[in-house]
Amino acid sequence: xxxxxxxxxxxxxxxxxxxxxxxxxxxxxxxxxxxxxxxxxxxxxxxxxxxxxxxxxxxxxxxxxxxxxxxxxxxxxxxxxxxxxxxxxxxxxxxxxxxxxxxxxxxxxxxxxxxxxxxxxxxxxxxxxxxxxxxxxxxxxxxxxxxxxxxxxxxxxxxxxxxxxxxxxxxxxxxxxxxxxxxxxxxxxxxxxxxxxxxxxxxxxxxxxxxxxxxxxxxxxxxxxxxxxxxxxxxxxxxxxxxxxxxxxxxxxxxxxxxxxxxxxxxxxxxxxxxxxxxxxxxxxxxxxxxxxxxxxxxxxxxxxxxxxxxxxxxxxxxxxxxxxxxxxxxxxxxxxxxxxxxxxxxxxxxxxxxxxxxxxxxxxxxxxxxxxxxxxxxxxxxxxxxxxxxxxxxxx
Numbered sequence: 001x002x003x004x005x006x007x008x009x010x011x012x013x014x015x016x017x018x019x020x021x022x023x024x025x026x027x028x029x030x031x032x033x034x035x036x037x038x039x040x041x042x043x044x045x046x047x048x049x050x051x052x053x054x055x056x057x058x059x060x061x062x063x064x065x066x067x068x069x070x071x072x073x074x075x076x077x078x079x080x081x082x083x084x085x086x087x088x089x090x091x092x093x094x095x096x097x098x099x100x101x102x103x104x105x106x107x108x109x110x111x112x113x114x115x116x117x118x119x120x121x122x123x124x125x126x127x128x129x130x131x132x133x134x135x136x137x138x139x140x141x142x143x144x145x146x147x148x149x150x151x152x153x154x155x156x157x158x159x160x161x162x163x164x165x166x167x168x169x170x171x172x173x174x175x176x177x178x179x180x181x182x183x184x185x186x187x188x189x190x191x192x193x194x195x196x197x198x199x200x201x202x203x204x205x206x207x208x209x210x211x212x213x214x215x216x217x218x219x220x221x222x223x224x225x226x227x228x229x230x231x232x233x234x235x236x237x238x239x240x241x242x243x244x245x246x247x248x249x250x251x252x253x254x255x256x257x258x259x260x261x262x263x264x265x266x267x268x269x270x271x272x273x274x275x276x277x278x279x280x281x282x283x284x285x286x287x288x289x290x291x292x293x294x295x296x297x298x299x300x301x302x303x304x305x306x307x308x309x310x311x312x313x314x315x316x317x318x319x320x321x322x323x324x325x326x327x328x329x330x331x332x333x334x335x336x337x338x339x340x341x342x343x344x345x346x347x348x349x350x351x352x353x354x355x356x357x358x359x360x361x362x363x364x365x366x367x368x369x370x371x372x373x374x375x376x377x378x379x380x381x382x383x384x385x386x387x388x389x390x391x392x393x394x395x396x397x
Contacts, residue, residue: 045102064321077332092121159265164197178234242267370397
């Protein structure tokens with residue numbers, strides 16, 4: 001029998017239908033009783049960019065959450081769901097307008113948010129409203145432990161910690177390593193975490209290069225910083241960019257012909273980025289809390305159902321949004337009668353371990369995930385470029 005690649009295998013599983021996997025997973029639970037249901041609807045607000053450079057992440061957030069609903073009879077915690085979406089836009093101001101709109105519609109909880117920098121701008125609005133928000137993309141270090149903001153994705157500096165710990169042991173003593181990142185608090189937190197984990201006085205760490213913060217850099221944006229990178233003689237570079245900025249960095253990096261291996265956070269090659277880069281993405285290593293080829297029952301259900309619905313492999317953002325629905329399902333079920341936002345927020349701390357496509361995880365005290373991190377490499381999986389899982393890096397959180 002001829003071998004098939006992973007993408008072909010996922011299509012084969014998808015053709016069998018997600019329902020079969022769902023039934024198999026249910027049978028594994030043994031004597032679980034049928035959960036109680038209610039006719040009282042709950043309204044959930046989903047914040048995601050519907051236009052602009054972060055739209056691809058926004059689409060993933062919407063698709064992941066809706067997939068969980070589709071697989072669970074459009075219910076959360078036994079209640080029928082009214083899912084209301086609002087356009088996050090491109091900055092904190094537009095994100096706040098989205099939050100205000102959803103709060104005005106009486107939502108029980110909020111989720112989504114593609115731009116982690118926008119979370120700082122909506123923090124006070126969420127806290128004053130006492131309505132829980134489950135952030136399904138990155139969150140800044142400064143928001144760890146905020147009462148009504150939870151993250152089921154990751155802290156922005158986590159990939160820096162995961163990769164620095166790994167690179168400490170694999171970069172030869174004769175090689176040089178450079179770090180390049182945007183200015184601003186998120187970039188500073190990432191660089192500080194990398195240097196602290198790798199060893200700030202390690203002789204291999206030769207340069208830290210800063211670029212202005214931007215979501216959509218122009219074609220000459222990285223010219224000066226790449227010249228500085230070349231002069232550093234770096235053999236390895238840790239590039240802290242995501243989305244369109246990551247794509248433009250790689251294009252200009254390849255055009256300059258710099259001979260260094262790129263390591264980056266997972267968003268560097270997630271979703272549409274890998275398609276935009278094509279073969280230029282080959283050989284890039286990333287750290288992420290999820291890979292579409294993880295071999296566990298929850299991921300087989302999620303990945304096959306997602307591909308059947310959208311004809312593409314799920315991203316970490318789609319997975320985190322799917323898990324946000326799963327977490328809300330548990331928290332709402334733990335509430336008695338008609339749940340309130342304050343009850344849901346309290347019960348989020350009691351949902352326990354989540355059987356997730358990424359592997360088991362749970363909330364820690366600062367309301368962020370304790371979870372595994374994985375090393376991936378962009379390479380051909382059959383005929384398709386994919387973020388191929390290589391090894392487990394660390395458990396963080």
